[in-house]
Amino acid sequence: MVPVSSLISVLSYAVAVLGYLPVAPHVDLAVRLAFPMALAVGIYLDKKGTYPFTGIPSTAVTVTFFIVYFMQLSMATPAAPVVNFLVVLLSVRLVNEKSPRNLLQIFALALFALASSSLFSLSAIFLVYLFLQLGLIAVSLVLLTFHSMDARLRLTRQSLRRVVGVALAMPVASLPLLLIFFAILPRTQYPLLNFLNVPGERATGFSDRVEPGKASSIGDVKTVAFRAECEQLGRNDLYWRGIVFDTISGATWVRSGKHLVEVSATPRGKAIRQVVYPEPSRNSYLLALDVPLRIDGVRASQDADFTFTRRPSGSGRIRYEARSVLTGAIPVPRGIDQSHYLRIPGRVSARIAALAGEFTAGNPTDEERLNRVETWFRQQAFRYATSGLAVTADPVDAFLFVSRTGHCEFFASSFATLLRLSGIPSRLVGGYYGGDYNEVGGYYAVTEDRAHVWVEAFVKGKGWVRVDPSSFASNFDRTTASSRGLAAKVAGLVDSFTWYWNQAVITYDLQKQVDFVRRANRQFKGLSLALDPHLLPRVFALAAVLALFAWWFTARSGRTPEERILRNFLVRVEKVYGIPRNHRSRGLHELSHMVDDPAVAVFVDIWSGAIYRDRRLSREECRQLKQIINTIGDGRRTELDKQG
Amino acid sequence: MNLAKRAEMLHVIDTLATHYLKGKVRAVRLSVIALLSGGHILLEDIPGLGKTTLALALAKALGLSFGRVQCTSDLLPTDITGLSIFNRDESRFTFVPGPIFNNVVLVDEINRAMPKTQSALLEAMEERKVTVEGTTHHLPGPFLVIATQNPVEQVGTYPLPESQLDRFMVRSGIGYPPDIIEKAIIKGGSIRDGIQSLEPLVSANDIAEAQRAVKEGVYLSDAVVDYLYAIVAATRSHPAISSGISTRGAIGMAETAKAHAYLEGRDYVIPEDVKAIAAPVGAHRLILTMENDNLDKGELLNAVLNTIPVPLA
Incomplete structure (x- = not known):
């Protein structure tokens, strides 16, 4: 025969130890020593059946340590104080009575402690601890239900075996589900829950063709296209490269898809690493700062013109890491297929041809020609606008000579056409320009209205040189100025929350977890867990003041031992029988008649026998009363059992 | 604990309440409390609920002498206290004690007596002695007056003034008994005869001892x-x-x-x-x-x- 109560006690010790062991190497020395001592004292007190630390001593210790560790809490050390405090709490619970409430707290605290150990080191042994702890807690909880029905219950070995078997079946059965929900589902290459995340058909500024003159205005969509985590950069570096258009077909620029054989040398310049979180969209071009050299974290194919395409083209939420070099030129030492990049549409208006003739007069060098085109463009003072545009079959002519107003597509396609007519190989690059730097999250949020097209001109000796004709517009500064003010700041904050959510929840993967653990490890290694020597006297002073205050408070309230006993009695009766204790015009005997509990009756007799004889309670009576208080409600429970 | 004769007192209450005065346990208890604390009791209720029966049964069970005064408006103080009568044989006045010279005195319908009589009665209750024609006569102990009055009938009554009411230790109603008990009472009929044969359960000494226990213990x-x-x-x-x-x-x-x-x-x-x-x-x-x-x-x-x-x- 095994008494359930002692069995539960032993299980609770085991659970607590399983919570303590994994964090033990990472907590303060004092706390590390406190736990085994608390465990030993707790076992001793359980044997004796008295709990001298219940109430104010426990609370005082808890509050003191809470303050000590709360003061240590900072962004740099988010976990260590919490873990220390967890172990302190666990120790305090261990020296107190193992009431069902306390036991549940021990279980929860031990689980938390174990979980927090994963912040310091994540070894495979963690899983062993976890399964052991879950199993023990399951058994304890089942035993606890027996215990709450009858505290003196004893089980035979056979029935005990059955109880343990049934209790263990629960965690074992839930294990596969646990694995599916928390380990497998979030880690598949093709997320199984992705149907929740399908992008809607939405207006996008970025497209795989450049068609100026097709619409009289373009939308000004403020939705975020992608977010890129990187350092803050100058405005002129913020060209996000996406796609290269190399072929003119009528008035439309498209990507030929022709396999180019040009071999680029690695561009030189400042290297920038970005982590990009594109919003789900239908296009499969991966964006990165100009010029991107490689993209990791997603399967992608790279073309010779530094266009990266996602393979296979999916639409789920992804993240990838890009490495770029900030430069305005891509050297191509072995040259390019000149004829491909000089091909012009069949139909070119006479005045454009004449204009091009001016640029080539005197057979100048490539650089000189480029200079001339640029200078001319600048002199014209074209206006940048996104509405009131010419709808025409020859947008280049209309833009250069008639409307003189257009958006980046007009600027870029006109400029590139002029370049090609002047004998300079050129192409259009589509992507985004600019972005709002979110200082909270440390990333650029790039909205759809920042979609942009610029020109790359091939200059012998330099390679592909980036030219942004839109910047020659007379009103360019105003159109690209980023918004400031409170609304923008709030929007930024909201956006950073979205970003954190995407980063920490949606695109969270094992790699990230490992990174996080490593980072946490690094942080904690550099951290000395001892108290700051300057802080120590202050903490002690504070604790002393608190203790003094607590003492003063209890002394002032004049709580004699008798009053404490009476209060505990009334609280207990209120808890067990739901009779409010602040009914001041009710005597104790009336209370005793109301509840019909022998324990209450005995208490009231002893109590009033002293109080209403004008004498103080003897020490023996106090002890007896305290014991009686704990048995209040037992009679009721057995009565309920009989009914049940 | 020094609670002398408590068992006997409880026995009286139990016996009366279970066998003779069914459903009147509260009134019986209050009467005993009044007796033990040396006071008097005023039962205030409509006629026919057993006020007199209660007083009678109590007197019998306590083994005490019982006197009864039926108050009317022409009742004189001497009708209660007693008076001196000329004894022809002895050629002198001899004192004939009135009904108040009993341990338990039932004063029925006290509010029908005129104030003068009431006052004489109440004085006797308070002082526990009667002075007639210059001679003071002590009343026997224990001494318990059970007065009754009908609160409904007001014609031809002299309601007790508050100052007089103050002299009654206990005032109580009796109330109708619970229906089951009342049915049993109806079936069983009047129990007056039963009470006549009720043997004393305690002695006057017991009562005195119990009174002392209450006072000092x-x-x-x-x-x-x-x-x-x-x-x-x-x-x-x-x-x-x-x-x-x-x-x-x-x-x-x-x-x-x-x-x-x-x-x-x-x-x-x-x-x-x-x-x-x-x-x-x-x-x-x-x-x-x-x-x-x-x-x-x-x-x-x-x-x-x-x-x-x-x-x-």
Whole structure:
């Protein structure tokens, strides 16, 4: 025969130890020593059946340590104080009575402690601890239900075996589900829950063709296209490269898809690493700062013109890491297929041809020609606008000579056409320009209205040189100025929350977890867990003041031992029988008649026998009363059992 | 615990309440409490609910002599106290004691007697002696007056003034018995004859001893005195009460609370004892203000009780 109560006690010790062991190497020395001592004292007190630390001593210790560790809490050390405090709490619970409430707290605290150990080191042994702890807690909880029905219950070995078997079946059965929900589902290459995340058909500024003159205005969509985590950069570096258009077909620029054989040398310049979180969209071009050299974290194919395409083209939420070099030129030492990049549409208006003739007069060098085109463009003072545009079959002519107003597509396609007519190989690059730097999250949020097209001109000796004709517009500064003010700041904050959510929840993967653990490890290694020597006297002073205050408070309230006993009695009766204790015009005997509990009756007799004889309670009576208080409600429970 | 003769007293209450005065346990108990604390009891209820039976049974069971006075408006004080009559044989006046010279005196319909008679009676109750023609005669002990009055009939009555009411330790109604018991009573018929054959359960000595036990053996703590005083003080300052419980009333409450504790088997008084006797002992001593005259005094006193914190420690 095994008494359930002692069995539960032993299980609770085991659970607590399983919570303590994994964090033990990472907590303060004092706390590390406190736990085994608390465990030993707790076992001793359980044997004796008295709990001298219940109430104010426990609370005082808890509050003191809470303050000590709360003061240590900072962004740099988010976990260590919490873990220390967890172990302190666990120790305090261990020296107190193992009431069902306390036991549940021990279980929860031990689980938390174990979980927090994963912040310091994540070894495979963690899983062993976890399964052991879950199993023990399951058994304890089942035993606890027996215990709450009858505290003196004893089980035979056979029935005990059955109880343990049934209790263990629960965690074992839930294990596969646990694995599916928390380990497998979030880690598949093709997320199984992705149907929740399908992008809607939405207006996008970025497209795989450049068609100026097709619409009289373009939308000004403020939705975020992608977010890129990187350092803050100058405005002129913020060209996000996406796609290269190399072929003119009528008035439309498209990507030929022709396999180019040009071999680029690695561009030189400042290297920038970005982590990009594109919003789900239908296009499969991966964006990165100009010029991107490689993209990791997603399967992608790279073309010779530094266009990266996602393979296979999916639409789920992804993240990838890009490495770029900030430069305005891509050297191509072995040259390019000149004829491909000089091909012009069949139909070119006479005045454009004449204009091009001016640029080539005197057979100048490539650089000189480029200079001339640029200078001319600048002199014209074209206006940048996104509405009131010419709808025409020859947008280049209309833009250069008639409307003189257009958006980046007009600027870029006109400029590139002029370049090609002047004998300079050129192409259009589509992507985004600019972005709002979110200082909270440390990333650029790039909205759809920042979609942009610029020109790359091939200059012998330099390679592909980036030219942004839109910047020659007379009103360019105003159109690209980023918004400031409170609304923008709030929007930024909201956006950073979205970003954190995407980063920490949606695109969270094992790699990230490992990174996080490593980072946490690094942080904690550099951290000395001892108290700051300057802080120590202050903490002690504070604790002393608190203790003094607590003492003063209890002394002032004049709580004699008798009053404490009476209060505990009334609280207990209120808890067990739901009779409010602040009914001041009710005597104790009336209370005793109301509840019909022998324990209450005995208490009231002893109590009033002293109080209403004008004498103080003897020490023996106090002890007896305290014991009686704990048995209040037992009679009721057995009565309920009989009914049940 | 030094609670002499408690068992005997409880036996009297049990026997009367279960065999003779079914459903009147409260009235019986209050009567015994009044007896033990040396006071008198005023039963106030409509006729026919067993007031007289109660007084008779009590006298029989206690083994005491019983006297009865039926009050009428022409009842003279000497009809109660007794008077000197010329004895022709001895050629001198001899004192013939009236019905008051008994241990238990039933004064039926006390409010029918004229004030002069009432006053003589009440004086005798208070002083426990009677002075007739210059000679003082002591009344026998124990001495318990059970007076009854009909609160409904008002014609031709002289209602007891408050000052006189104050002399009754306990005032109580009897009330209808519970229906099951009343049916049994109807079936069984009057039990007057049964009472006639009731053997005394205790002796006068036992009663005297019990009275002494209540007076000296039951402890009244300072805390309970404070509580009692708080009640009395609250009645004096209550807006609906023009005159609260007198000091005599407070003493009566303390005495009866002791007797209550004695019957409960305790040698100390608890606040619940005070609560239990507060209405029967205190209520009839309250004099209400004119506008609140129709309030029930018992309920008013209970309401006052509910505002006074019980000393728990």
